[in-house]
Amino acid sequence: MKLPIVQVADLLxxxxxxxxxxxxxxxxxxxxxxxxxxxTTFIRIQDAVGRMAYYANDIAFAQVAGVExxxxxxxxxxxxxKGENLTIYDAKVAVLKKLQANGxxxxxxxxxDSTDPDTGxxxxxxxxxxILEMEN
Numbered sequence: 001m002k003l004p005i006v007q008v009a010d011l012l013x014x015x016x017x018x019x020x021x022x023x024x025x026x027x028x029x030x031x032x033x034x035x036x037x038x039x040t041t042f043i044r045i046q047d048a049v050g051r052m053a054y055y056a057n058d059i060a061f062a063q064v065a066g067v068e069x070x071x072x073x074x075x076x077x078x079x080x081x082k083g084e085n086l087t088i089y090d091a092k093v094a095v096l097k098k099l100q101a102n103g104x105x106x107x108x109x110x111x112x113d114s115t116d117p118d119t120g121x122x123x124x125x126x127x128x129x130x131i132l133e134m135e136n
Contacts, residue, residue, distance in 0.1 A: 004065035018084070018086075071125075
């Protein structure tokens with residue numbers, strides 16, 4: 001079974017969102033070499049708190065996998081969407097719908113969007129969970 005962060009990355013890469021290049025979906029830290037200008041929209045996916053589930057005789061048979069999805073929107077957003085009138089809110093909703101349609105549960109509360117102090121990019125952070133049965 002693939003790691004939960006890889007499952008989410010594969011899902012978002014396959015979605016072919018027009019506003020983020022699949023090569024800008026990371027499961028590792030994004031270094032300044034990749035973009036410190038804020039001109040690129042990218043998604044960073046990392047593990048969040050998970051827990052074990054479905055116990056029988058003190059043995060867990062599943063894991064509730066927790067994943068954090070951070071979207072860093074380009075500070076040139078209106079130019080990158082090529083006049084499609086696509087807002088940051090629309091992009092965030094598209095990610096939420098894609099995750100939910102594939103069995104990931106959105107955790108509440110949704111964090112408010114913020115601005116990255118280094119690049120000036122708007123950011124959205126989403127926490128999702130999914131029950132993954134452990135293979136024998």
